[in-house]
Amino acid sequence: MPRINSTDELEKVRQEILSQRDPNKPCISICAGAGCLASGASEVIAAFKAEIEKQGLKTDVNTKGTGCPGFCERGPVVVIYPEEICYLQVKPEDVPEIVSQTIKEKKVVDRLLYLDPSTGEKATHESDIPFYKNQERNIIGNNIKLDPKSVDDYLALGGYSALAKVLSRMTSEQVLEEVKKSNLRGRGGGGFPTGRKWEESRNAPDEIKYVIVNADEGDPGAFMDRALLEGNPHSILEGLTIGAYAIGSHEGYIYVRQEYPLAVENVTIAIKQAEEYGFLGRNILGSGFDFTIKVHQGAGAFVCGESSALMTALEGRAGEPRPKYIHTAIKGVWDRPSVLNNVETWANVPLIINKGADWFAQFGTERSKGTKIFSLVGKITNTGLVEVPMGMTLRDIIYKIGGGIPGGKKFKAVQTGGPSGGCIPEELLDLEVGFDELTKAGSMMGSGGMIIMDEDTCMVDVARYFLDFLTDESCGKCVPCREGIRQMLKILTHFTKGKGKEGDIELLEELAEVASDASLCALGRSAPNPVLSTLRYFRDEYEAHIKEKRCPALSCKELISYHIDPDKCQACMICLRKCPSEAIGGGKNQIHVIEQEKCTKCGTCFEVCPPRFGAVKKISGEPVPSPIPEEARIIVRESKQK
């Protein structure tokens, strides 16, 4: 491919690509994102290729592995164009039927469609599925339409037109003004206004400036940046290049965690293609603007998501935050002005340029504009990535899109913002998601992780989990963070083991205050949030652990016991046989009894006891009823008496 040297040439190339593509030619898109790959997507892709070949359809049908459309719960996801028929949980053995029925006969394979559990109706198209229907998929929507390894696919969807517009028709000031006007705020955590950050760097006197993509997504349960970088890498490159033009930078970095090998691979391929086509390198599209991008793989430290720690790591040193009171936008990498934005922030930039700040700002709330991708995980029916306009309520996200809580369980809390965020209880489900709204509720937007918790989740244990995570992930440099987290974790662990005492909650609060007041970086300052938010909304659970040695969610192992209700036990022998520690006594027609000294509380008996008996009970905060005498344990079956 020869380099494209002007905007006109780009449009010619685009027309050429489009003219070679028949919109009516069937195309089978199979999600090749990390989630679907884990559920066997590569076998499905191979099966499609083989079947198409076998049926002699190779020239009539396109097959491609695409980016992640977000419905990970039902992967591997397959969409067949031009009809946009969506099949879910496709297995290699389904492939011959899909090819002979849908591709050849234009018939829908009913059993692979989405079945709406509430209405019992099937949905043929992606857009009919409630999970997708209630979203606003401005950024992630293209993922399923393109092969991330094909720059032509990106161009066919209008790719690099924003860059062309910027370079041929806009001054750098105009680009900056458009981004400022859109009120785009950083999608990585703090929600700092992107335009203002850009302006700060642009105005810094240094000649050399850098732009950086923060793809060090580290929150447990968050994977939206991964899906974007894996699924649509060119959109990130385009956004970054536009940002570089706006602030006058000629070098960019993508700091991506090494644990995302597919993202590294796809973005590296994309950079090479962009260089070949002339979207990167010298004299981009004949405009005289030069810009290059390098990929830097992070070594998997959560703290490197913090801007100054990331930049220190980029310089090749241990990823520790800098203690200096100066914005990285003014003195960042190698002390040069550096604009660091999260993957999703950069992905928004081409859209804002193409469609305008006003278009962007029509989505969202007064102070949080645009859409936001959330990763819905935990106790939720539809696990996956969802993109919604800011201002949608938590309830709508969790119930309308997420399909609610599985297994008939009750919702308890949603954790947002990762380890720096907090847990939001049921009474705040009508909260509209936005940067300030979430912060006010004691949590934060963070990068968009949403972990749904049901009634079986112990909130004290949740706080303990996040503090345990931070014990490893704090850099360990400053005292309030390192030592504060150490002591808070100790106290929380004591609670879950029934060793909490009066005054511990107050001590926790004191430690939390010092960590948030005096820590060196944002990690330490926000580290107490999981503790503070659970204390704020679930203090009664803490008190039950301390005062009654009781875990209300029946989750903390050391505070619960298993007991078999003699009135309900049918002596079916199932739990007795399954118990791995041989702690269950009894026999045929003899009521089973758990020997508490032998019981390891693995919960196997509880799980295997047939629901129609429901004889195994979990109890907490009360003594285990003493076993009934041997002679009373014999079950005399009525049927046998007759």
Next chain:
Amino acid sequence: MSEILLQIDGREVEAKEGMTILEAAQNVGIVIPTLCHHEKLEPYGACRICTVEAEIRGWTKLVAACLYPVEQNLVVRTRSEKIDKTRKMILELLLAHAPDAWDLQDLAKEYGADKDRFEKEASFCIHCGLCVRYCAEVKKKNAVGFVDRGTRREISFIPEIASKECWNCKECFPLCPTSALQAAYVLVEALAFPKSSFESELDLKG
């Protein structure tokens, strides 16, 4: 360098641009406690004991005096209920590791810190980084460094470098506010360079 006027604990203080609050305070004899600070070394901002209140454009924030640059009309308070509470907690957290360190004990008296508030975890090191930074910045040898992160972070001598550089230097020893450094040194000596059996025998006879 232009003169900057600021206020520390109600006193008008003159300072030069680029100075930190700590330097400006020290110049006029106002004491702000420090643990990880050393005039020969780059400010580090790790112990946070020098935390002070700074009033900037109407907002009061807690900042580390060793790093925060002076600015015109800055109002600084080096003692307040909040600051004292923060310092007391920092001391108590560190005393769990090094209860016998003189520097900590002196400060503990002043701030009413209870050395037994937290369960003892005798690692001795308080992670002030004086040894690590002195070796890197002044001696430029990097014979001692931090390893691991979070609560597992600790100082460690790099045997290959230490075996060449440390015998005749040991300038970091008196910088250490606890006994951790010497312990780490002895440990690396013992593990990495065990005495030959002949020497040990001599030791025994001696």
